[in-house]
Amino acid sequence: MKILVCISKTPDTTAKIAFTDNNTKFSEEGVQHIINPYDEWYALVRAVELKEKDTSTVIHLINVGDASNDAIIRKALAIGGDEAIRVNTAAGDDYYVAAQIADIAKEGGYDLVLTGKETIDYNGASVGGMIAEFLEMPFISFATKFDLDGTTATITREIEGGAEVNEVALPVVVSCQQGMAEQRIPNMRGIMGARTKPLKVVDPKDIESLTEVQSFDLPAPKQGVKLFEPGQEEDLVKALRDEAKVI
Amino acid sequence: MSVLVFIDQHDGEIKKSSFEAASYAAKIAEQTGTQAEGILIGKCNNDPATLGKYGLKKVYVAGDDKYSAFDDGVYTGIIAETVAQSGADTIVFSNNFNGKAIAPRLSVKLKAGLVTGAVALPDTSNRFVVRKSVFSGKAFANVSVKTATKVITLNGNAYGVNEGEGTAEVVNITPATAEGRVKVKEVNVLKGEVPLSEAEIVVSGGRGLKGPENWNLVTDLAAALGAATACSRPVSDSGWRPHHEHVGQTGLAIAPNLYIAIGISGAIQHLAGVNRSKVIVVINKDPEAPFFKAADYGIVGDAFEVVPRITEAVKKLKG
Numbered sequence: 001m002k003i004l005v006c007i008s009k010t011p012d013t014t015a016k017i018a019f020t021d022n023n024t025k026f027s028e029e030g031v032q033h034i035i036n037p038y039d040e041w042y043a044l045v046r047a048v049e050l051k052e053k054d055t056s057t058v059i060h061l062i063n064v065g066d067a068s069n070d071a072i073i074r075k076a077l078a079i080g081g082d083e084a085i086r087v088n089t090a091a092g093d094d095y096y097v098a099a100q101i102a103d104i105a106k107e108g109g110y111d112l113v114l115t116g117k118e119t120i121d122y123n124g125a126s127v128g129g130m131i132a133e134f135l136e137m138p139f140i141s142f143a144t145k146f147d148l149d150g151t152t153a154t155i156t157r158e159i160e161g162g163a164e165v166n167e168v169a170l171p172v173v174v175s176c177q178q179g180m181a182e183q184r185i186p187n188m189r190g191i192m193g194a195r196t197k198p199l200k201v202v203d204p205k206d207i208e209s210l211t212e213v214q215s216f217d218l219p220a221p222k223q224g225v226k227l228f229e230p231g232q233e234e235d236l237v238k239a240l241r242d243e244a245k246v247i
Numbered sequence: 248m249s250v251l252v253f254i255d256q257h258d259g260e261i262k263k264s265s266f267e268a269a270s271y272a273a274k275i276a277e278q279t280g281t282q283a284e285g286i287l288i289g290k291c292n293n294d295p296a297t298l299g300k301y302g303l304k305k306v307y308v309a310g311d312d313k314y315s316a317f318d319d320g321v322y323t324g325i326i327a328e329t330v331a332q333s334g335a336d337t338i339v340f341s342n343n344f345n346g347k348a349i350a351p352r353l354s355v356k357l358k359a360g361l362v363t364g365a366v367a368l369p370d371t372s373n374r375f376v377v378r379k380s381v382f383s384g385k386a387f388a389n390v391s392v393k394t395a396t397k398v399i400t401l402n403g404n405a406y407g408v409n410e411g412e413g414t415a416e417v418v419n420i421t422p423a424t425a426e427g428r429v430k431v432k433e434v435n436v437l438k439g440e441v442p443l444s445e446a447e448i449v450v451s452g453g454r455g456l457k458g459p460e461n462w463n464l465v466t467d468l469a470a471a472l473g474a475a476t477a478c479s480r481p482v483s484d485s486g487w488r489p490h491h492e493h494v495g496q497t498g499l500a501i502a503p504n505l506y507i508a509i510g511i512s513g514a515i516q517h518l519a520g521v522n523r524s525k526v527i528v529v530i531n532k533d534p535e536a537p538f539f540k541a542a543d544y545g546i547v548g549d550a551f552e553v554v555p556r557i558t559e560a561v562k563k564l565k566g
Binding site for chain 2: 011013014017019037038041093094095098120121122123124125126127128129130132133134138139140141142144154157158159160161162163164165166167168169178179209210211212213214215216217218219222223225226227228229230231232233234236237238239240241244246247
């Protein structure tokens, strides 16, 4: 089986969110970058688990971005995966990224394409679905469980207030979230091995983004908390009813 | 030209989020001088004509029971057919599980620019600019859509429901879309509980509650308020509560009218999942807990004493 895992680079979850260039760009100053947690903890680790079960499995990683992304790609290779492909371009919108990945995936003949449920920076949650449409494959989103029996996958996805169990024949695109796998720390053998794994750099296809960020801004700061003393619970509840009007 | 909204349903009942999405679509239509229409797929117990109350003039219904089980490819195909039939140039979804599964596919199929997680009406005065939540609620981006056809998913509780008078014309359609490839084997929804993502009030507990045996503090208050329950990541990681209750950056992001956090310190990753809540109440014994900075109301005190008294006060006031 051939698996393609889509990896993106995001600011660390504790990064300070600020903007530069007249609020048109995210400020990278002092920001540490990580593999998007959903891509790493759930999509990549589940792929590695599948390979542990069936050692003939081949895992390719793909990233759309410039050379500054190589550090997180190597880290992903240290967790698992046989080789990585980087489409050498400044990433555009979700459509642009998905089209680049789909173009590579078409050639690769993958049985399974895994993404995280969304990135923690732009929160688009759309690259997986877009890849599926480009490749004319079914798409199971927000998956919490993935099991394989031959070429039939049984996948649980989250729905409002519960879960739905789906059965689908490969190939399929799946976006992964909590429940799918447990986070792993790369070991020394993995880190050493990752240095020599192939990282292919390919040129992007000529594709136009369909959307464009005009500007960013930060939410207005809170007015400040209104504190009540223990014993004043009734006053708090009255404030929620009469002042905030939420109960 | 028209605005088409996907009406999402579960088990024959239209979801509350669809009333909000319909209200939002109707307002966009008013803004751009066109009309709002809906597309409803699968067998539904509700009368689609009543969607007129939310401003829809027409509802296309693909009501064959064979479409009742969700299949992202089939639903995308039916919606694309309806777009062609109706001439819609803006397609609206709720930013919920089904919406997020279909909208990206539709965007590619129609080569239409997509903005997910919209928090306001698009600015149509100069081009078409949609304001969306980014960085897990820590910032906003204003995104211009460059294509003639646009797809938007609307964040829950970002716009509100506008209910008025009206009846929508119902048009039954027989789609040409092919058979699906996804077989839905089981649907497990907790009956009688408010789904977290649709809840208007959420009561949430953290490590400060010391153990799962104390969760009656959370559930009693939630029951008194008619609220859903949630928890912080350490709580779900310890197995005190199920994973689907975990709210935060790596769990579910929610935006209820009222979020009550009990014994949660308010780490930045937790705040990322709840900071779109309209009103936040924090109960914590540590006055230095960072959550108080993000809160509207709070009590510095022992949750084991304070919370039961809040529950009593709610019962008393609700009489």
